[in-house]
Amino acid sequence: MENEVGKPVVHDESALVRSKVELETHEIDWFLDAVWVRYGYDFRQYARASLIRRVHYRLQSEGLKRVSELIPLVLYDEDFFQRFLKDMSVTVTTMFRNAVVFKGIRDQIVSFLRTYPRINIWHAGCATGEEVYSMAILLKEEGLLERTRIYATDYNNQSLEFAKHGIYPLKEIRGYTENYLCAGGKGSFSDYYQARYEHAIMNSDLKDRITFAHHNLMKDGVFAEMHLVLCRNVLIYFDQNLQNRVLKVLSNSLVHRGFLVLGDKETLDFSAIANEFDEQVDRQRIYRKRPVLNSIT
Numbered sequence: 001m002e003n004e005v006g007k008p009v010v011h012d013e014s015a016l017v018r019s020k021v022e023l024e025t026h027e028i029d030w031f032l033d034a035v036w037v038r039y040g041y042d043f044r045q046y047a048r049a050s051l052i053r054r055v056h057y058r059l060q061s062e063g064l065k066r067v068s069e070l071i072p073l074v075l076y077d078e079d080f081f082q083r084f085l086k087d088m089s090v091t092v093t094t095m096f097r098n099a100v101v102f103k104g105i106r107d108q109i110v111s112f113l114r115t116y117p118r119i120n121i122w123h124a125g126c127a128t129g130e131e132v133y134s135m136a137i138l139l140k141e142e143g144l145l146e147r148t149r150i151y152a153t154d155y156n157n158q159s160l161e162f163a164k165h166g167i168y169p170l171k172e173i174r175g176y177t178e179n180y181l182c183a184g185g186k187g188s189f190s191d192y193y194q195a196r197y198e199h200a201i202m203n204s205d206l207k208d209r210i211t212f213a214h215h216n217l218m219k220d221g222v223f224a225e226m227h228l229v230l231c232r233n234v235l236i237y238f239d240q241n242l243q244n245r246v247l248k249v250l251s252n253s254l255v256h257r258g259f260l261v262l263g264d265k266e267t268l269d270f271s272a273i274a275n276e277f278d279e280q281v282d283r284q285r286i287y288r289k290r291p292v293l294n295s296i297t
């Protein structure tokens with residue numbers, strides 16, 4: 001093939017691939033802008049690599065080729081948005097996940113909680129609730145459940161509905177029980193649920209202390225006067241900017257000398273609030289707010 005001045009056209013394959021990637025980057029940006037404008041969810045601040053994987057997954061599932069084809073869908077089809085929201089919300093969790101952390105909470109934080117007549121705890125990004133019921137069990141065994149209110153939030157309403165019911169597959173019980181024991185459980189995990197057919201229904205005295213609510217960490221504010229805040233395995237999906245915003249909200253939710261617990265792949269190091277906290281238990285992502293030093297002039 002020749003161009004208009006009669007010279008052969010040389011195809012630069014790598015430039016072509018580059019421009020395709022660049023074009024798709026713009027298409028993803030426009031798609032995320034559309035999500036933001038239409039629904040007020042700002043996924044532009046999510047970690048890019050996993051976001052791209054999820055957009056591609058949605059593209060394939062819808063049988064489409066180009067990201068730009070998702071734009072009219074997200075603008076005019078609310079069901080499509082719900083499907084995308086589900087893709088973006090990774091709800092993997094389990095009872096007493098990372099049991100050593102629950103052991104750390106029992107050994108290091110419970111004595112602090114005990115000093116309060118009323119205790120407030122916030123689980124941000126609670127998914128289907130297993131982490132929250134684990135906390136309720138721990139507090140019951142420590143004699144603190146009756147004076148505790150646990151707030152459990154997520155932006156995924158489907159997960160919240162599931163969590164409210166507190167009904168889990170019986171086939172998971174063996175794993176839950178192992179975690180419970182590793183976390184320093186003092187009784188038997190079977191004390192905390194009723195078995196019905198293929199399901200374990202968590203006891204109502206645990207549920208009664210938990211308030212499940214919608215809360216979007218991208219834009220919503222603090223839960224005031226919390227003694228303990230857990231936000232585990234959520235920040236990993238956010239970029240640095242959003243992580244800092246969320247960490248500020250979590251920090252501002254805590255009482256003086258309150259505790260913050262993150263996931264094992266998350267850290268306060270290099271964050272905007274790094275100097276507000278000390279790591280309480282080495283490498284367990286259990287942090288305690290430093291005392292505020294009043295400067296005397």
Ligand SMILES: C[S@@+](CC[C@H](N)C(=O)[O-])C[C@H]1O[C@@H](n2cnc3c(N)ncnc32)[C@H](O)[C@@H]1O
Nearest residue numbers: 089090093125127154155156216217218232233
């Ligand atoms: C992997 S689960 C973690 C569940 C639990 N914290 C644990 O560690 O087992 C992550 C949860 O974060 C929630 N999440 C993600 N982005 C969120 C946001 N912007 N606001 C509130 N929750 C969010 C997801 O819906 C999901 O339920």
